[in-house]
Amino acid sequence: MKPEIIVALDFADFEQAKSIINKLEDEITYYKVGLEAFVSIGNSIIDYLKNKNKKVFLDLKFHDIPNTVKKASIAAAKLNIDMFNIHIQGGKKMISETVSAVKEINSSVIILGVTLLTSLDKNYFNEFNIKFNNETEYVLHLAKIGKLAGLDGVVSSAKETPIIKNQLGDDFLTVTPGIRLASNDINDQKRVVTPKDAKNMGTDYIVVGRPITQADDPKKAAMIFKEELYG
C-alpha cells in the first residue's frame, strides 16, 4: 500500500522504543532509527526490529568528505538495514563513490539523499544567502544531482513530491517526514503535509514520529493515520 508509513523511533531509552514497537504490533512494518536512538542504544535496536521481521530505515544523514561517508555507509549497509541516507550537499563525488561501494556489497539497500530538512523553509535561504526562489526549486536541484549520482531517491517534504516524480520519474523514491493530521501539533516542523495530501501527491513513504509515538494510545493513532491513507 502506498504510501507506506515509517514510524520514527526517536527514543534514547531502549525499553521505551521496545514498548512502542510492541504496542503498534502488526499495524506498522517499517521503523526509522535516527540519531538519538542509534547513538543511545546502538545496533541492538536494529537487531530487535529485524528479529521481529520489521524493516529498518537508518536515518543518520551522513555528511562528510567522500572517503568518510563511503566507509560509514559500507558499515551501515552491513547492519542488515533496508534503507539509509546521506546528505546530497556532500557533493556528487561523495554520493557516487558511496553508492558504487555500497551497492557492490548490498545491492538491495535503498540509498536516499537528504535535500532540504522539513524543519526549514524559505527563511533558511535568507540566513545562508542561498539564491533560489523557493524551497521546491532548491529541493528539485538537489534531487537532480542525487539522481545523476546514483541515489535511489530523496528525503524531502511531500510538498515537493509531484515535481520530483514529474521530472525524475516515478521510480525515483520520495520519503517524506513532516507529516501531520490537521489536528496534530506541528512541533519544530515547517514544511508539513497531511497524510491524505501526501498520498495524493504520490509520495512513496511517509515518516511519522511524535504524532504516533507520543500519543496517549499509539496504536489508535497509527490506525487513524492508516484510515486517512487507505480508507
Ligand SMILES: O=c1ccn([C@@H]2O[C@H](COP(=O)(O)O)[C@@H](O)[C@H]2O)c(=O)[nH]1
Ligand atoms: O527533513 C527531515 C529529515 C528527517 N526527519 C526526521 O523524521 C522524523 C520526524 O519526526 P516527527 O516527530 O514526526 O516530526 C524525525 O525523526 C526527524 O529526525 C525530518 O523530520 N525531516
